[in-house]
Amino acid sequence: MATQPNIILHAADVHKNFGGLRALSDIDLQIEEGKTHAIIGPNGAGKSTLLNVIIGRIPPSSGAVVFDGQVLTGKAPHEINQLGISRVFQTPEIFVDLPVLHNVMAPAFARRDGAFRVNMLRSVDSETEIREEAEQLLQDVGLYARRFDTSGALSRGDKRRLELAMCLIQRPRLLLLDEPTAGMSRHDTNTTIDLLKKIKSSGMTKVIIEHDMHVVFSLADKISVLAQGRIIASGLPHQIKEDPRVQEAYLGGSVQ
Amino acid sequence: MVSLSRTDLSKLAIFAAIVLTMPIWLAPFGAAYPGLMQKFAIYAIFAIGFNILFGLTGYLSFGHAAFLGVGSYTTVWSFKLLTMDILPAMALAVVVTGIFALVIGYFCLRRTGIYFSILTLAFAQMCYSLAYSVLTPITNGETGLLLAKNDPRVLDALFGASASTDGLPHPTLLGGSISGYTGFYICAVLLIVSFYISQLIFRSPFGLALRGIKSNQTRMSYTGFNTKPYTLAAFVISGMFAGLAGALLSVTDPLAGAERMKWTESGNVVLMTILGGVGTLYGPVVGAWLIKYFENIFSAINTNILHSFLSFLPDGLEQVVVAVLSKFVGEGWHLTLGLLFVLIVVFLPGGLVEGSQRLARWLTGRLKGSGAQPHPHPAE
Numbered sequence: 001m002a003t004q005p006n007i008i009l010h011a012a013d014v015h016k017n018f019g020g021l022r023a024l025s026d027i028d029l030q031i032e033e034g035k036t037h038a039i040i041g042p043n044g045a046g047k048s049t050l051l052n053v054i055i056g057r058i059p060p061s062s063g064a065v066v067f068d069g070q071v072l073t074g075k076a077p078h079e080i081n082q083l084g085i086s087r088v089f090q091t092p093e094i095f096v097d098l099p100v101l102h103n104v105m106a107p108a109f110a111r112r113d114g115a116f117r118v119n120m121l122r123s124v125d126s127e128t129e130i131r132e133e134a135e136q137l138l139q140d141v142g143l144y145a146r147r148f149d150t151s152g153a154l155s156r157g158d159k160r161r162l163e164l165a166m167c168l169i170q171r172p173r174l175l176l177l178d179e180p181t182a183g184m185s186r187h188d189t190n191t192t193i194d195l196l197k198k199i200k201s202s203g204m205t206k207v208i209i210e211h212d213m214h215v216v217f218s219l220a221d222k223i224s225v226l227a228q229g230r231i232i233a234s235g236l237p238h239q240i241k242e243d244p245r246v247q248e249a250y251l252g253g254s255v256q
Numbered sequence: 257m258v259s260l261s262r263t264d265l266s267k268l269a270i271f272a273a274i275v276l277t278m279p280i281w282l283a284p285f286g287a288a289y290p291g292l293m294q295k296f297a298i299y300a301i302f303a304i305g306f307n308i309l310f311g312l313t314g315y316l317s318f319g320h321a322a323f324l325g326v327g328s329y330t331t332v333w334s335f336k337l338l339t340m341d342i343l344p345a346m347a348l349a350v351v352v353t354g355i356f357a358l359v360i361g362y363f364c365l366r367r368t369g370i371y372f373s374i375l376t377l378a379f380a381q382m383c384y385s386l387a388y389s390v391l392t393p394i395t396n397g398e399t400g401l402l403l404a405k406n407d408p409r410v411l412d413a414l415f416g417a418s419a420s421t422d423g424l425p426h427p428t429l430l431g432g433s434i435s436g437y438t439g440f441y442i443c444a445v446l447l448i449v450s451f452y453i454s455q456l457i458f459r460s461p462f463g464l465a466l467r468g469i470k471s472n473q474t475r476m477s478y479t480g481f482n483t484k485p486y487t488l489a490a491f492v493i494s495g496m497f498a499g500l501a502g503a504l505l506s507v508t509d510p511l512a513g514a515e516r517m518k519w520t521e522s523g524n525v526v527l528m529t530i531l532g533g534v535g536t537l538y539g540p541v542v543g544a545w546l547i548k549y550f551e552n553i554f555s556a557i558n559t560n561i562l563h564s565f566l567s568f569l570p571d572g573l574e575q576v577v578v579a580v581l582s583k584f585v586g587e588g589w590h591l592t593l594g595l596l597f598v599l600i601v602v603f604l605p606g607g608l609v610e611g612s613q614r615l616a617r618w619l620t621g622r623l624k625g626s627g628a629q630p631h632p633h634p635a636e
Contacts, residue, residue, distance in 0.1 A: 055478065076477070076482070077477040077478050078476075078477045078478075078479075078480050078481055078482045078483075081477075081478055081479060081480035082480045086478075086479075087478055089478075093472055093474055093475040093478065094472065094475060095467070095468050095471035095472050095475060096471055096472065097467070097470070097471045098464075098467060098468070098471055102464060102467075105464070106464050106465065106468050106476075106479065106481075107479045107480070109461045109464065109465065110479050110480035110481050111480065113461065114480075115480060115481060115482035116481070116482045116485040116486060117461075117462075118462050118489055119460055119461045119462050120456050120457055120460045120462050120463075121456070121460070122460060122461065123260070123261065123264075123456075123459035123460060124459060124460065124461055124463075124464050125261065125459070126261075127461065166475075166479070170479070170480070
């Protein structure tokens with residue numbers, strides 16, 4: 001292990017207080033490029049808060065988040081996305097009034113045209129390149145047959161997979177997943193795991209928050225455990241499994 | 257033609273045919289005279305523009321009458337200072353209204369939802385009162401801005417085109433008169449152009465971004481779209497449409513009064529759009545025509561007309577029916593419109609256009625005899 005791993009995201013000394021509540025303290029998190037990094041922890045440990053701080057949804061009380069040499073703190077959400085960070089939310093954030101296909105095409109326009117462009121002379125349907133890409137992704141997530149349906153009519157699990165496709169079409173450098181399989185059947189969960197594994201081979205860095213240990217241990221290269229706003233352990237999956245502090249704080253004494 | 261698919265082209269062709277044949281098919285309704293048909297076309301342009309903001313981005317402006325007013329005043333000033341030709345007047349009106357919309361939009365779009373609506377209403381009411389008070393040198397207050405014989409008209413004087421000697425000059429198009437049917441066809445052509453532009457926007461990635469803002473602004477910003485300039489662009493574009501409509505009001509009748517900026521006018525365009533169908537291509541046009549028809553024809557029906565209409569009924573019954581109906585026509589046309597509005601919002605939430613589409617689907621489903629659930633189709 002001679003080569004230094006390339007750190008793509010570094011949350012340095014991040015604190016976040018909500019009034020008197022210390023949601024995050026002393027967070028020092030390094031995400032290696034090309035790896036899947038899982039953040040686990042009991043409810044209320046601050047996992048979603050950490051993700052929100054990274055994406056710029058809420059500012060940290062102190063500390064900074066650095067992505068590939070750029071400080072993210074203080075940047076607007078669209079600027080952070082334009083740097084190459086996409087996020088799948090815990091509650092799917094999709095365009096419920098639009099057809100499934102257009103849901104997937106819209107983020108591709110943001111990737112291609114930037115944060116703002118008045119592009120009136122072409123029609124969405126004549127953008128064949130983006131359309132084909134979107135259709136391919138919909139096939140990957142298993143929603144191709146429903147591409148003309150209004151996305152609000154999809155089931156919760158389908159909405160999550162749609163949102164995943166919307167993030168993937170942006171080809172982000174860093175993909176943040178907030179419980180991507182919550183609300184999915186076992187079969188759908190396994191399909192999603194397979195899909196995420198496939199992306200893994202394409203070199204995209206992923207940060208994943210998950211309750212489902214089956215998902216975590218199938219995907220993660222590295223795991224950090226968050227409890228009461230602190231990272232109590234960080235390491236390879238087998239190290240985490242065996243760490244007694246983790247077992248006490250989260251896994252209830254036993255992994256199986 | 258830029259990027260219109262075959263279905264879009266046929267829609268445009270059908271629309272153009274409907275607009276250009278208005279003098280024929282409006283005749284049985286007693287509305288086929290140029291003055292009224294001009295209004296139909298002008299308010300349809302106003303509503304089409306409003307729909308680009310409200311229908312696509314979901315931002316409900318209650319102050320669009322201000323842009324109508326600014327367009328009108330600019331046009332009359334162009335008539336007074338530059339030339340009686342309508343082309344520079346309309347171009348100036350659109351540009352000035354666009355700049356005006358940029359300023360108002362910059363402030364109002366800092367808020368969303370009801371706060372945005374209230375801000376636009378406040379701005380429009382401010383313009384309305386200013387037109388009556390501080391700005392009287394520009395607006396001529398209650399009298400309204402009128403043409404005068406001794407206006408400078410720099411460009412006309414330059415080219416020695418001061419033609420008519422008797423009475424006030426009339427607006428012209430490249431030297432030709434625009435009274436009567438010419439005026440209507442000018443408005444009609446501009447309406448078709450407006451419809452075409454709105455089609456382009458609806459089809460484009462820009463339109464998709466605007467719809468995305470209406471649907472989920474959070475997702476838009478986390479997807480890398482800077483939503484502020486998008487909403488501002490939509491606001492300015494719709495303001496420019498309103499400016500064009502205001503210009504045409506002054507072109508067809510060269511005076512401008514502050515009452516065009518009144519909040520009832522802003523409310524009217526909201527009603528038109530909702531009545532016809534928010535976010536649909538045809539909806540705002542249908543709504544505008546319906547409301548203008550009610551305002552001009554329904555309001556003209558009096559008890560005498562009703563009597564002659566219902567003379568086939570037995571005498572006593574006729575008296576009763578006329579007494580009841582007369583409350584709904586003439587002065588009472590607002591009552592009819594109000595009832596219609598309530599019925600449509602309650603029973604056809606997508607407006608007349610979507611309602612008729614749903615009805616058509618239901619009928620075809622009935623005819624086929626299949627119990628298949630019709631798929632909800634995305635709005636045009």
